[in-house]
Amino acid sequence: MNTHSKYIAKIPDAAGLIDYTPEENSVWHDLFERQQQIIANRGSSEFLHGVKLLDMSATRIPQIPEMNAVLKRCTGWQVEPVAALISNELFFNLLANKKFPAATFIRRREELDYLQEPDIFHEFFGHCPMLTEQHYADFTQNYAIKTLEAAPEDRPYLARLYWFTVEFGLVQTLNGLRVYGGGILSSKEETIYSIESPIPARLPFGNGLDALRTPYRIDILQPVYYVLESYGDLFNIMNKDLFGLIHQAQDLGDFEPRFEASDTELYPC
Numbered sequence: 001m002n003t004h005s006k007y008i009a010k011i012p013d014a015a016g017l018i019d020y021t022p023e024e025n026s027v028w029h030d031l032f033e034r035q036q037q038i039i040a041n042r043g044s045s046e047f048l049h050g051v052k053l054l055d056m057s058a059t060r061i062p063q064i065p066e067m068n069a070v071l072k073r074c075t076g077w078q079v080e081p082v083a084a085l086i087s088n089e090l091f092f093n094l095l096a097n098k099k100f101p102a103a104t105f106i107r108r109r110e111e112l113d114y115l116q117e118p119d120i121f122h123e124f125f126g127h128c129p130m131l132t133e134q135h136y137a138d139f140t141q142n143y144a145i146k147t148l149e150a151a152p153e154d155r156p157y158l159a160r161l162y163w164f165t166v167e168f169g170l171v172q173t174l175n176g177l178r179v180y181g182g183g184i185l186s187s188k189e190e191t192i193y194s195i196e197s198p199i200p201a202r203l204p205f206g207n208g209l210d211a212l213r214t215p216y217r218i219d220i221l222q223p224v225y226y227v228l229e230s231y232g233d234l235f236n237i238m239n240k241d242l243f244g245l246i247h248q249a250q251d252l253g254d255f256e257p258r259f260e261a262s263d264t265e266l267y268p269c
């Protein structure tokens with residue numbers, strides 16, 4: 001997790017509402033419009049269904065109570081407003097209690113295409129649609145519970161699991177390869193690249209062992225994606241011996257990184 005941010009999250013009022021400026025709503029508008037145009041044949045059907053359920057529009061940044069009303073009805077999840085940066089402990093504790101942490105700031109226009117910190121567009125547009133789907137929502141909660149139970153030396157492997165699923169996961173469907181990872185779906189460039197570019201490797205997720213052995217960097221287009229055969233793969237990894245699988249990954253060792261060395265393999269948000 002980053003140790004500093006140049007952004008400051010906005011504080012909701014007593015009704016849970018946030019007063020975004022016209023410029024902030026305008027940034028949301030532009031992000032939303034262009035992403036809507038590219039997700040139709042690239043986002044998974046569960047994601048696209050979630051976008052419809054949440055009824056977000058380009059007009060303005062959605063308010064948390066609006067998102068919560070839908071999430072509560074679908075899966076019992078809620079969005080929890082948090083500071084721009086929070087501790088790993090708080091992050092996983094919130095997820096374990098079906099609260100999705102969302103830093104309530106939006107990127108500046110000069111960072112429209114990429115910023116390292118997860119902003120409200122990443123959280124609302126990238127992640128919340130999938131949280132309307134029960135199996136996926138359960139996976140996220142179980143993941144957090146297991147992370148809180150994990151020994152410190154096992155946690156980086158759990159971070160890889162989150163990275164290659166919740167953030168950068170692809171799924172095979174009858175209509176072809178589709179995206180369900182929020183890190184991809186909140187990025188115009190990576191949504192197209194992950195599905196259509198000949199550059200990255202797209203490997204089967206299988207039982208998850210290979211993903212656990214794969215280093216990643218948070219600040220580049222991903223050189224490798226893991227593809228679910230179905231969301232049942234996520235159910236399987238949570239309901240089998242996950243820590244046994246992690247120990248197997250530790251014994252076998254990491255795969256050679258497909259990128260230049262960096263210190264940016266960090267806990268995701």
Ligand SMILES: [Fe+2]
Pocket residue numbers: 118122127167182183268269
């Ligand atoms: Fe994220």
